[in-house]
Amino acid sequence: MTTSTTAESPAATPLLDLQALVVAVRRRRRLWSATALLGLLAGAGLAVLVPPSPTAVTTVLVAHAEDQPNDTGTLIRTDVQLLQTTKIADKALRSLKSPEKPEDFMADYRGTGLTNNLLQITVTGDSDAQAVARAKALADAFVADHVQRMKNTAQAEAQALLDQRDRMRDELAQVNEEIGGQSADSDPKASASLESLFARRAELNSRIADFDERAADARTGTPQVVAGTEIVDLPRALRHSLPKAVVTDAAIGLVLGLVLGLALAAIGVVVADRPVLRRDIAANLGASVIAELPRRSGRPWRRRRIRLTRERLTASLARTARGSTEPVSLLELGCARRTSVIALDLARAMAAEGPVTVIDALPRPYLAGRRPKPGDPTVVGGERAATVPPQERRIGLGSVAPGTAWTDLQYLGTQTVLVVRAGHGSAAWLHTVARQLADQRIPVIGVVLIDPDPRDRTDGTLWDGLHTALRGRSEWPARQTGGGTSHAVQAVGEGQRRAERRPVWAARGPENDQEVR
Structure with missing residues (x-):
């Protein structure tokens, strides 16, 4: 067996030698260790020097007339987006008698859908009392808006059914007039027309009764939505734990610094080709x-x-x-x-x-x-x-x-x-x-x-x-x-x-x- 002395061709050389890359990155452990340490210190310092703003949280139970057991969360996501509107923000600011612009206030709160019917509202402020007051005003504004929208929807639906009933009644009156104007004689054609009018009157009476019932059901559904939409968790201020914040931010900074250091080391290895x-x-x-x-x-x-x-x-x-x-x-x-x-x-x-x-x-x-x-x-x-x-x-x-x-x-x-x-x-x-x-x-x-x-x-x-x-x-x-x-x-x-x-x-x-x- 002989050993070839010919060098490997360039085609046989891999584009990226992972073994050499890993070894070179490991040799640059001072770089990524330093970046990880800097990230840890920066995260801990950020938690101490820049503490989070006072925050309050409240939970609202939201009832929907269209609630279904198989709902995938579409309705609550709609509520979250409705919460982030200038209409809700403006109502809350009016109740607080605050001169702040709704656009600026919208940046200080957010909504989170916990389940299909639970909406959590988180609000920040200059103090705990202000944050709690903002959360209460925002939750009340959202509940009032939601209830009003449900009422308007039910009222519009009931009114549409009643309008349809009235049209049926007008048509019934016309049919009754036609029945009263005809006489019962032995003419086969007149008898057939009279029977058709009686059948039409019976159908109109049935449909009028159905529209009355549906309109009543539409009006009955609104109290259920109104009663089911309420604040179930009163606004409260969140307690800030400095040690927990320091540990959390330091861990995040450590991971980010380590990832950044490894990326810089890998890029430097590939570029330098040493x-x-x-x-x-x-x-x-x-x-x-x-x-x-x-x-x-x-x-x-x-x-x-x-x-x-x-x-x-x-x-x-x-x-x-x-x-x-x-x-x-x-x-x-x-x-x-x-x-x-x-x-x-x-x-x-x-x-x-x-x-x-x-x-x-x-x-x-x-x-x-x-x-x-x-x-x-x-x-x-x-x-x-x-x-x-x-x-x-x-x-x-x-x-x-x-x-x-x-x-x-x-x-x-x-x-x-x-x-x-x-x-x-x-x-x-x-x-x-x-x-x-x-x-x-x-x-x-x-x-x-x-x-x-x-x-x-x-x-x-x-x-x-x-x-x-x-x-x-x-x-x-x-x-x-x-x-x-x-x-x-x-x-x-x-x-x-x-x-x-x-x-x-x-x-x-x-x-x-x-x-x-």
């Missing part, structure tokens, strides 16, 4: 992740674990530097101070085998201006790199951040280890670093990842460029002759190096391949 997973960092840089160094922690057990990890990293880099006849440099991206510490530890580990000089070419030197301690190696600035004796081992310390003088990197070391902080550089800049180092013919031994995500389970190993990877150095002794380094390894051409390295980052698009050439 790889966090070791898989993405290795793919964009074209070099495998060979070691990791967690962030500093104040917990004792974690400090011990970080110290052991740092010692293993120093030992690994020391073995790499000892097995190479070429100078090695450490180039940082977003972690200059941590890279300086790694370079100093590496120089101390190699000082037992001979003099070691650290060339600090960082934009802001951390080691060049540092007071040396006993046993520390010699540290010189980048401008004095040419004065270092050739027999001494050199460890270059530089940066690949924006603004780097790329042509000066080859004087720090002909091969390098990139020290990159996870989530610092964008994918485009990681591609730029890989292209610039390839143009300068500086092979990348590997990547040391600073502050990796502890839940990252992706693989940061690339299975090409074996001649530069640390895992490939285990094959060198088999090809060595005597005690020296294999000439075959040192004779690998730069074109072959670039040909093996190029597919890792240049196969993502023909435009990148053109830039390398």
Whole structure:
């Protein structure tokens, strides 16, 4: 079974990597934690500084002539909308003798349908007494308006029935006149006409009686509606609990702040496109992740674990530097101070085998201006790199951040280890670093990842460029002759190096391949 060294095609790359998105958002927990905390404090402060206005509430039982058991609440919703009219508001203000405009008063109250026949009215005011008075006036105005509308409806219905009855009576009188004007003789046609008139009179008498009964029923239905519409819960002021309001508003502010923070973090991750997973960092840089160094922690057990990890990293880099006849440099991206510490530890580990000089070419030197301690190696600035004796081992310390003088990197070391902080550089800049180092013919031994995500389970190993990877150095002794380094390894051409390295980052698009050439 062989492993393909061809990079994934752009079509195989998902449009949105949910795993990387979740990891990046989790790493920005300071942002959304801060927004959640601000939301909590803002909600609590709002409850204290801006207390709710005095509020009164009352409940009205509303009877409808059209009440049906299967009503879905249409009638009570109509009552709620009728409550929010200038007619009701104006009647209530008149009873209060208030000069306030009905439009302004409508903004201070609302109606809520509790059931098909229960209407709750909530009113605010400048004081509890004013709120209670407003609620009472508004409920009375609504009850009076509702009763009056029901009466008018019943009266109009009864009047329509009585008008229809009167028309029937007029027609009956005309029929009676026709019956009185005819004589009963033996003429068959006259007898048939007389029988028709008697039948018509009987029908009219029946319909007149029916209209009388229906009109009486219509008038009888109004007292039921009037008696059934009343205030069942007298207006009362609502008590305001400050602790409850603080807790409620703080919880709402916390949720809103958390949602806003998560949204901002997700948008920032998508826009910035800063790889966090070791898989993405290795793919964009074209070099495998060979070691990791967690962030500093104040917990004792974690400090011990970080110290052991740092010692293993120093030992690994020391073995790499000892097995190479070429100078090695450490180039940082977003972690200059941590890279300086790694370079100093590496120089101390190699000082037992001979003099070691650290060339600090960082934009802001951390080691060049540092007071040396006993046993520390010699540290010189980048401008004095040419004065270092050739027999001494050199460890270059530089940066690949924006603004780097790329042509000066080859004087720090002909091969390098990139020290990159996870989530610092964008994918485009990681591609730029890989292209610039390839143009300068500086092979990348590997990547040391600073502050990796502890839940990252992706693989940061690339299975090409074996001649530069640390895992490939285990094959060198088999090809060595005597005690020296294999000439075959040192004779690998730069074109072959670039040909093996190029597919890792240049196969993502023909435009990148053109830039390398």
